[in-house]
Amino acid sequence: MSACVAEDFSVFREPASPARYKPVMRAKQREKTPSQVELEARLEPFVQSVYAALEGAAETGYADKFEIFDVAKLALALPREIPVPDSYVTPTGSLCFDWDEDSKNQLSIVLQSKGRIAYAAYFDGDRMHGSARFGAVLPEDLDLAVKRWSGRSAGAERASSSR
């Protein structure tokens, strides 16, 4: 990621609760720089999936345990090529991202409170899981799992398109 984009990451730095995210972003529209526009374009699909999850959980009153800043951090720590996840709020109020179209090749990441994440991956019976405090980069074992997941997904896509 370029230094310019990293600097402009400040557009997400206000620790708004998810419920406050939309108004905050609307206010920020007037102040955006070109690199912020680029950053936002990259995050947009991810954020849209979070909106859908929050709307789904609106009646429960969940979803106040994480901050939208963490969503942006997570999205930026993931490879650019990773598809938009299926997002939802769990019964404990965490925000969960699943990449589980293929039941033999699954990846899930949960944003918990206080900047922690939990994660699990499943590769045809081979399971891994863990939790960690989340900084700017993914924990090492999760990073490996994301790469393994991406490699298997790309392989499956190639196989399906060559048929």
Place this chain on the structure above:
Amino acid sequence: MDDQQGPNEHLRRVEVVARGVFEKSKFSSMPPRAKTKIFQPVPFQGRWELSTFSMDGLDSFARWNVLDSNSSRATVGRSELTCSSIEEIGLSVDPNWEPERHVNVVGWPDAEDARLSLAQALRDKQEFILREAI
């Protein structure tokens, strides 16, 4: 049910359970299979439970009926799990028949990552049946 069984035999022996799926967004389409979120347990009275219903001894029509009658929404699919596959990954079934045929899948750990991992395993072990359009 087998006539040889005692009156509460169903409370001890369950072979196949199912979860109803009520929204298309909760299953993937190719091939159709319920998504991981369907297999996430909820906290109840100090433990984690995944609510299911016993399908033992029922034909397909009756299976839909059980799931329909325990929900306010129309069932669009059902995800079936054998109890042996549940036990294989370290979970167990706790049939309470409240309401009739209700079975909890229990034995979930407190750590969210470990529960997530088990939900992923259940997703892979399911047999998913998509309801035909009426």
